[in-house]
Amino acid sequence: MKYRRETVTEQGWDGEFGTYDEWARLGPQPPYRSATYLDAHGRRCVTQQDFSRARDTNTFPVRFRWETTKARKCR
Secondary structure (H helix, E strand, O other): OHHHHHHHHHOOOOEEEOOHHHHHHHOOOOOHHHEEEEOOOOOEEOOHHHHHHHHHOOOOOEEEEEOOOOOOOOO
């Protein structure tokens, strides 16, 4: 697992779910709900159906990035 995490981070991702079952157990819970997900084909996964499609087409792992907003200047 150590090497998998290093590879994902090097490529600009914050993490990944290797299987549908792993995503189903953790993905819908905070803080993962605020992440942006892409499957191995680069398709965005938003709904449960998107993750089911990724499972059915063998496009796991699904990688994610945390959503961030830019800091605003105070006046």
